[in-house]
Amino acid sequence: MFRRFLVLAAILAGIGTAFPGQVSSQTPKPIVLKGQSSHPVTANLHLIFKVWGETAERMSGGRLKIEVLPGGAIVPPFEVFDATSRGVLDVGMAPFGYILGKSLAGIPLSHGPLFGMDGIDYFGWYYDGGGMALLEEFYRDVIKLNLVAFPIPTDYPQALGWFKRPIKNLDDLKGMKLRIYGIGAETYGRLGVSVVTLPGGEIVPAMERGVIEGAEWINCLEDKKLGLNNVAKFYYTPGMHEPVTGGQLMINKAVWDKLTPDLQEIMRVASVHATMMRNAAFNRETALACKELVDSGIEVTRTPDDVLANFLETWEKIQEEYAAKDPFYRKVIDSQKKYAEVVVPFRLSFWPPYEFAGNYYWKEKVYRK
Template identity: 55%
Template sequence: MRVMGKKFKFIGPLVLLLASLTILVACGGKETETVVEERIVEVEKKVEPITLKVQAAWPTTNMIYDNLVDFSERVEKMSGGRLIIEHLPGGAIVPAFEIQDATSEGVIDGGHTAMGYILGKSRAAIPLSHGPVYGMDMIDMWGWYYNGGGIELLQEWYQEELGLNIVSFPIAPAGPQALGWFAKEINTLDDIVGLKYRIYGIGNEVYGKIGVSVIQLPGAEILPALERGVLDAAEWVGGRMDLQLGFQDILKLHYTPGMHEPTTYSDLVINKDKYDSLGPDLQAIIEAAANQTAFRWWTKFAQENALAYREMVDIHGVDVRKTPDSILYEFLRVYDELVLEDAANDPFYAKVVASQKEYAGLIVPYRLSTWPAYDFAGKHYWEDEIFLK
């Protein structure tokens, strides 16, 4: 008996072992060739997954944290487990306002955060993420990012203007935000002048110029300030997030919409060196998962807010009223003045605003000219269900 052949073949990530045993048997002076066994064994090469630690700027109890969880689950499934996003709540490694710096330095691999949190570094954070945006809604703003040059400006801002080693993906759209919760009725612009009003970011600046006594407070301090009379009014987001904070237990008068954040995008930031090391397939998966998460999140956000406002009115007895137009128009007027000032002082800010105006100047008139007003068919079917007074 002798072995006539043995051969091994390596294909891609799998090892295929082909074992052919040919046996020659002496029988009656003749050799008879008999194939005893032919077997293929597949051995899968073990691939260690890549794990990225991504910290959010908010706690797990905040609805927006679900956006990061959704993204993480999509990445793992789309990559077949080759890329794992380990999502961490706000404060797990670094404070919320330090996420971009920590990502750039490699302290964490990525962050789920708000551009407005680093407004002190550059006022271009306002048009890049929120603000009146010249009549554009969430879909239009997305179009500006991906069809109007916004995504390139976003990378330029982080990498060249701020010198951060970061890539960014818009991932969590929200808005329009409400004007907020008030202790007394507001019917005209004069009714808000002098009020002690908690509001964030560009809204704080604009209403301050209008004559409101504006105050910036973190979320955890808003309700105690309202209870002590330190505040006369406050905004947070609106809908579900306001219910989660508990405004309905203190005030029953709610005005919407605001004009300070008609649409807002939070972003996913990843250390650029880490991102570049992933290879084009995993990079494409991150971008695709971020895009899908953004749109799925938007529909979830709208549904949750619809349910939340129904709960406000039907269960908590909240009086939801329309913000007087005079307040919204004055906001736009003062906002435009601030934009001119900022653009004169910052060439990059001016570049972003010019890009947005160019895109909005194409899309918004088109929609105003050809799309039916949302309330046309809406009121035909649901006018009796409108809770706004």
């Protein structure tokens, strides 16, 4: 009897494998992707990367598993783009400011005043104003990296930075050794500031050793994580170099092409979800961090108007120089101007001023001098 049972079981097993439509009882092996960001583990840019990986795994039912390591775990922070393009990493997260040597068009594609747009407008330009097509062209034809990527607006608006002494006007910045990023470095350099670009992890040691006299990083929350409040006591905001800023979530194109269309869509949708969810939390976390800094004795002061006005005037001259030399740069900023010309005047005309109701309810709690 037992022998007949074994024979019957074998026959049924054979029948089961004979029908292609029958569901297998075995779970497919997940696709495991190796990833790294350019930022420390506590940075919001890295945390978005982490939430993205977790979300993609949940949405795929476990078919995708993504390792999300912080800056320096596999390659140095400034090498994330190239490492992902070469396949050393399957996925990566980093800002274009780290590879501006490849093309200055990475500036308007990632950060700056952007003709008055804020972070929401910037995200809108990508997904509603033609930015995604230009981003694809940028990777494929301009910097020629083997990547598929999505914009990650984050860490905005940013402060001017931390200083060991008060800044009353632009003259106080001239000659100062200041760590600053992207267009901030270019513009303040033209304005007579001695600019230096350093990765986040090197800023505080450089301030401690006197290698630099001032530094910008991101905002109250991220600056506090680095410990900038321990090496300087004067904090100025806003900064006009990054009222909008963002990183890039990138996938090696060969890896991308092997994914099924539904997994590709999961990655894209998960990037939007992770960005919105983390940035909402980031806004609250930053507000609390600012309060903690003020309560600890840090003086948060409004950046002098002449610093902001001179920055915008000088930056627009620099940007026009870039556009005159680079047709793709011109193509990007023309697209952004066209979009900003619609949305920015609308918001200035139709949206209620934030200060009006804000000051009505909370004027006595405003801590910036």
